[in-house]
Amino acid sequence: MCGIVAYIGNREATPILLEGLKRLEYRGYDSAGLAVVNGGLKVCRAVGRVSVLEERVEGDGGFTGTLGLAHTRWATHGSVTEANAHPHHDERNGIALVHNGIIENYAALKTYLQERGHVFKSETDTEVLTRLIGELYDGDLESAVQAALREVTGAYAIAVICEREPDSLVVARKGSPLIVGIGSDEYIIASDPSAIVAHAAQALTLEDYNVVKVTREGFRSSTLDNIPLTPKVQQLELDLEQIELGSYSHYMQKEIFEQPNALRNTLRGRLDRAEGRVVLGGVSAFAKEIVKARRFILTAQGTALHSAMIGEYLLEDLAKVPTECEYASEFRYRNPIIEDGTVVVAVSQSGETADTLSALHEAHERGALALGVVNVVGSTIARETDAGIYLRVGPEIGVASTKAFTGQVAVLTLLAMFVARRRFMSPDDCADLIRELEAIPGKIETILAGAERIREVTEKHIERENWLFLGRGYNYPVAMEGALKLKEISYIHAEGMPAAEMKHGPIALINDGMPAVFLANRGRQYDKVMSNISEVKSRGGHIIAVATEGDQNIRSLADDVLYVPECPECLSPMLTVVPLQLMAYYAAVARGHDVDKPRNLAKSVTVE
Ligand code: M6R
8 A cells, every 4th residue: 555765864865765666666556756855845746656756756857855755655535636645745834744544533633724724735634634733833843743643543654854854854653654764874764664675774663653753863762742762773674685576577476486485484493393293482472372262263354364264274173173264354343252262363464454453453352362473574463463473475565465375374274283282183193294284385386387387278268257266175265365366466357166155156157168267186075076067067167177186087077177286185275376376477467467566456455
């Protein structure tokens, strides 16, 4: 969604701000803007790509100076127009502001400001906050920001500059991430570490209600009431190579191919085959509560929900603990019953998804132990849970989530084994499953080696506008995930569902040659899946089956077979999803879409 970059130092700000915005493009946006202070305040905004803004700024030639800020906007309040793009500014005092989040009480504040003569130029909540700071400005930007934020309800990460204070930049946070990257005699502030990693190795992560005044000489952190805080500076756990494309054409492609090594990182140090046990340092302090849990609730959105659905099967199958999985957005508002012994697990790549965060708060407030299964270290969900297990799959930049999915499934498998082993699973059974888990990355490599054939099969159907994805048991969520992947980047309509559900209605959709992708690997429901394949085939559907290597039987039913190596059924989603990720990727490429920046989508959805 929206992205912030700001700079204060001794170098020209504009090139650093534009480079930072380009690194944030993957988050999804519809307009961009930039402001610098050099004598006066200079602002430029543009609808569309950062490259449009760059052309304008460079064409103008006047965007010089060593203090500035920039933004990519994903519209929430007001349509996609230049007037609604950030930075917003208050001409009276030469204040410019960029904002991620939502100011909930903006309407009342706007009326108050209009009564004082402010004339609004946009439809945004952000302009209200900008003008409120301007209204309260009395020669000290930091105090004006603190005073304005005391009046505000909602969520924000902001950066503010003022032409009257060319040596300072003020930033603040509540509910939306913001990091101050510390370079040598310079500071780069961003909502995402990828925008600062090229310039800083250390960073200060703002906590809620922190206001930080940054000058070229240092920074000062305080509360909204100006009580000084001791800032915690940390090493940035990201290097440039991790966020560069290298030899790949798209981040999604890179991340699909990174999965074997990403999973090796997820598993590293967490499997003790000799002792037949799983070691999860991040949750060990709560091991007793987790092992004695009477119920797990897994909650997430999108791809993370699909991995959570697999987690539900794993926890019930391996650990035998009653488990429910639910969309965070629904769970939050249905007055959920949380009994003693409930453990809620929030699953999220970004750790910033607003729906998931709200569900987590609700469950936590009602007494559940809150665990996070998160990729981004130090993200809000990671910080607001009692304990958690990081995915360790590295930064995921493609909007379509791929390696985070397999990482989430791997972590939920570890969690289920952790509980199972402490309840009744024998060390030998655990050691056997560990051996199989350790073999998964190599098996994914085998699937990836056959990517070309997956591309050929996909391209045969590239003109079709409707696809079905069908699976049973552990592979029902994989079918949902395959459909979501295809939809979000190739804009082809796809539905994923339990294979048995098809005959209760969706079978009416099947027409001649309609692609139906079946997850038909060997497992408890293999024969039943074969019957479902026959039902679709006899109505003219084109069957693409994801099957277990060596299964010749399936060739008599399927038009195309994509093989995956054999593995225990409970681990199979980490394999069967890979051909579906590749199909979605090749379909989007064949249709000429911008794979990493799909229309209307944002990488991390920070509004409910
Ligand atoms: O960061 P999160 O895992 O919490 O994000 C949840 C969903 O927004 C995300 O998985 C989304 O569905 C992806 N675009 C799927 O590829």
